[in-house]
Amino acid sequence: MAVKSAQTLVLLVAFTSILTINVTANKNCNTTFGGNWNHTNNFWGYRHKNATEISSKRIVVGGSENWRFGFNYTDWAIKSAPFYLNDTLVFKYDPPNDTTFPHSVYLLPNSWSFQNCDLRRAIKIGEVNAGAGEGFEFVLKRWQPHFFACGERNGFHCKVGLMKFMVWPLIRSPYY
Ligand SMILES: *[C@@H]1O[C@H](CO)[C@@H](O)[C@H](O)[C@H]1NC(C)=O
Ligand SMILES: *[C@@H]1O[C@H](CO)[C@@H](O)[C@H](O)[C@H]1NC(C)=O
Ligand SMILES: *[C@@H]1O[C@H](CO)[C@@H](O)[C@H](O)[C@H]1NC(C)=O
Numbered sequence: 197m198a199v200k201s202a203q204t205l206v207l208l209v210a211f212t213s214i215l216t217i218n219v220t221a222n223k224n225c226n227t228t229f230g231g232n233w234n235h236t237n238n239f240w241g242y243r244h245k246n247a248t249e250i251s252s253k254r255i256v257v258g259g260s261e262n263w264r265f266g267f268n269y270t271d272w273a274i275k276s277a278p279f280y281l282n283d284t285l286v287f288k289y290d291p292p293n294d295t296t297f298p299h300s301v302y303l304l305p306n307s308w309s310f311q312n313c314d315l316r317r318a319i320k321i322g323e324v325n326a327g328a329g330e331g332f333e334f335v336l337k338r339w340q341p342h343f344f345a346c347g348e349r350n351g352f353h354c355k356v357g358l359m360k361f362m363v364w365p366l367i368r369s370p371y372y
């Protein structure tokens with residue numbers, strides 16, 4: 197009990213000092229900006245973007261490498277981040293013929309199946325011919341992690357070919 201109240205006290209003190217700093221900062225702010233900013237500017241001086249100015253991106257998965265065996269898509273996803281809700285991913289891959297191997301795109305249900313390239317409960321979003329020409333599009337509509345993988349050769353392309361990546365789209369802030 198004594199320990200608990202001591203902790204509460206420490207928290208209170210910390211909280212109070214944060215409040216104090218905030219009040220001081222606001223005072224400084226007022227003198228610095230001198231009331232010169234109006235409602236068309238927000239605090240940081242950016243203008244509000246209206247609905248038509250907020251446009252979603254269209255991103256080709258893998259860039260010029262497209263969707264192929266042996267390209268590091270985890271690395272690509274890290275370098276291409278951030279992704280936002282309503283951004284469109286485009287998957288492009290050659291349809292299978294005598295010389296090219298087939299590819300496909302699946303959504304895996306969770307991070308365990310993603311780690312293990314386990315396709316048992318995966319949902320197919322692009323069959324082997326879907327990536328031809330301009331490819332096919334997948335819109336990131338849900339605020340949740342998306343685990344993408346190639347489903348060919350029972351997970352071999354995913355495991356050995358590095359054909360998998362994770363995206364958790366962010367909610368786009370109007371102040372960017
Ligand atoms: C804050 O800014 C307004 C407008 O410039 C000014 O009238 C007011 O005195 C300032 N308040 C403080 C505490 O500096
Ligand atoms: C309000 O902000 C707009 C946009 O930056 C600017 O053009 C205008 O002069 C500002 N008005 C005042 C009173 O500061
Ligand atoms: C939104 O911004 C665009 C581009 O600046 C402009 O053409 C359009 O008229 C604006 N729409 C509204 C409703 O303000």
Ligand SMILES: *[C@@H]1O[C@H](CO)[C@@H](O)[C@H](O)[C@H]1NC(C)=O
Nearest residue numbers: 267268269270271272274358
């Ligand atoms: C792929 O890229 C990720 C992130 O940069 C890295 O951690 C991983 O080791 C790479 N995999 C291979 C097989 O190079």
Ligand SMILES: *[C@@H]1O[C@H](CO)[C@@H](O)[C@H](O)[C@H]1NC(C)=O
Nearest residue numbers: 250252280281282337367368
């Ligand atoms: C995404 O697009 C849909 C349909 O165009 C729209 O209703 C929704 O508000 C958008 N969501 C975001 C976060 O922009």
Ligand SMILES: *[C@@H]1O[C@H](CO)[C@@H](O)[C@H](O)[C@H]1NC(C)=O
Nearest residue numbers: 289290291292293294295296
């Ligand atoms: C198979 O597809 C690749 C890539 O589209 C193409 O370069 C190649 O000529 C095709 N081979 C045959 C036998 O059609």
